[in-house]
Amino acid sequence: MKEEITRFAPSPTGHLHIGGARTALFSWLFARSKKGKFLLRFEDTDKERSKKEFEESIISSLSWLGIEPDEKPIYQSKNIKSHQKEALNLLESGKAYSCDCSPEQLSEMREKQIKNKLQPKYDGLNREKNISHKEGNVIRFKMPQSGKTIFEDQILGPITVENRELDDFIILRGDGSPTYNFSAALDDKEMKITTVIRGDDHITNTLKQINILKALEEELPQYAHLPMVLSNSGKRLSKRDGAVDITDYRKGGYLKEAIINYLVKLGWSYSDQEIFSKEELVSLFNLSAVNSSPAKFSEELINFYNNYYLNLLDIKNLYELIDTEYEVSFNIKSNDKYLDILNLVREGAKTVLDLIDQIKFFYEVPSYEEQHKELITSNIEVVKIFSENIENIDFNNQQNLENDLKSFLSSKNLKFPQLGKPLRLILSGRQNAPSISQLLFFLGEEESLKRINFFLD
């Protein structure tokens, strides 16, 4: 059995986004599950848009997710010379031809075709003219004009298209640089890729690349086209839909385990199992279980996974994570019960950011909203009585504190909410916060009293 080699081939024109990450993940999982190799190749031949910073960003996002390529990244731009040579070889052998149609001519042709309800494609004007190649001319590939191009997609099944639908696409530009479809086919061959896994927006490219490989009499790799990730509106996911880059999610307080689990479930399934560790995925993953229909990205589901993994983390590790990855305006460790505090709010937290926001009032005096202030002052009597009896409350033990609180209330013939509502607002600045006894306990007697007294003047 031949070793499987897959690759992820982004163009470094932006950060790694959700869709790219999913493609990379599926390629990586496939390679790992087959005990093969996973490679990374930057398609950086567009000099205008390719940026070094994006290469670095993509590598670091992948690495953060735990998707490490098995070899150093490959740069398509480094192979330009050999691709040029191949194009010239095809020209010489008559499998490609020189073409001097100007860009203006071509766009005019395209407009006419669209107007006449035809498929816009190169009409083959110079195909048989045998124009001698000179600088400024492009080289076009002679696509077979009859028959069909067929391949068995590992996810979608058989895909067939009439060759007459395909056009003589450019393989070498006027400036002598090779084009994407040519370079990609060549690089895949060079890298001995056995299975090409990419988004299904590449299906038409696959058709072109197959014909290049055939003209070169090369063996074809397997192809697997992943259905797209759509936005909530059913359109292709884009920046306009909010956070789409992995860096956004990382900064936004999402855990990599959650992202991986969510992404893999977006299209792949294993019976009705919802939670997967990476190790499990490596042993269970297979392309044939990938769904063939596109899936909508769901904020709710990724939040569910994030909350799930947030609560799975060892609490000390959660602290370490916050400490190393996030900017916090206060010193979490300054409260010696900080681990308990973290534990208290993680249950309902969707993200790390969310969590930090929810523990903030344990460290800083909250800023009170006007309407909350009014609510407090109109109920201040009960709080005052409570503060006058605070020496009867044992702040050293949470259970005692709760009992003392209860006996205080019953001794004064008070219902819990009478004290609870204003006191919660005073202590936390919020209407929704942990229980009163927890607030008092974690804040401590001194700080609690300080916040209460602020309203008693």
Added chain:
RNA sequence: GUCCCCUUCGUCUAGCGGUUAGGACACCGGGUUUUCAUCUCGGCAACAGGGGUUCGAUCCCCCUAGGGGACGCCA
């Protein structure tokens, strides 16, 4: 417009000729709780439509409709 791909609850999906069509998220109730959350119990909710094939179609075939994608000297 042409070609390609897709179509099960609102969303992600299970199903691979005979099921009360299952799970998860979300949502809605009940219980627990001093608020929110947690926890717990329960509920709502789907096979796009039409033809075949078959004793029997969610499942196989065809058509229609709807959605997505591709049609660059971008990748």
